[in-house]
Amino acid sequence: MSTAQQPEHHRSVQLRRTSLGRYAATNARGGTLELGTGEDAAFTPVEALLAAIGGCTMVDVDHLTSRRAEPVRFSVEVGGDKVKVDGEARLEGLTVTWEVTFPDGPAGDEARRVLPDAIRRSHDRLCTVGRTVEVGTPVANIVSGEEPRRERVRPDAE
Template identity: 60%
Template sequence: MTEDTFRSVEIERTSVGQYVVRNARGGSMSIGTGQDGSFTPVELLLAAIGGCTAIDVDHITSRRAEPTQFSVEVTGDKVRDTAGGNRMQNLTVEFTVTFPSGADGDAAREALPRSLQQSHDRLCTVSRTVELGTPVSIVEAAGSSGD
């Protein structure tokens, strides 16, 4: 991996079921089990899928016209399956995007379906990773068990 391709976050426990996730740029947010207002890991997964596609689509369409409405709803069903383990299924990303009247708005409306497809097929790293089923390795750092 090169510095250009490497991505990471650090997660620190603040109490039972409560954590702070930090990125290399200094951003942070709380995550937890859903007992308070903190995002759960599943909600973050949904946000990552929708946010990734939203960024792609926004960059492509807003070159033509500034949207008058741009919202994304990401839904799915959490399944507890003894055979396959816990997972999400029926993931759907629904865009509601409107553009102003006129030639620029027409150009943005025309670009919208193609930009959605481009994001899904090749641009959005998050949904591409989920759909391709990239393996995840879970490892214990050397010396992390204590004394």
């Protein structure tokens, strides 16, 4: 199904190999993200996931707080530990650390007042990426021309 034929709620990106260990992800609007193995400046897939978590929640919180005041500083650091458990690689202990400042004055005071609730709302309801990671979502691997193969997120998930 082409991007033009996809339902409005469907999201997808296309990835292609550009060389050994190098890949380009392209969205429907033509934006690209270079991915690699960590041997150069390209994002690794894990770094791209961390950026997606941070970017998603930043969009939410920015919209909710910037209505009150334009931030002086607005950044997050997203991190976690890459571990292997029973031979399976994953991230644990994911954290999003915020550094946000607003100008002095009533508008800045109002933005500071709503910031904790905006972060909580993003985490609990709004950020699609963070919510997907937290609840765990099966990933279907489909080889062109074959039926989807559903992978289990956790050994106890079914």
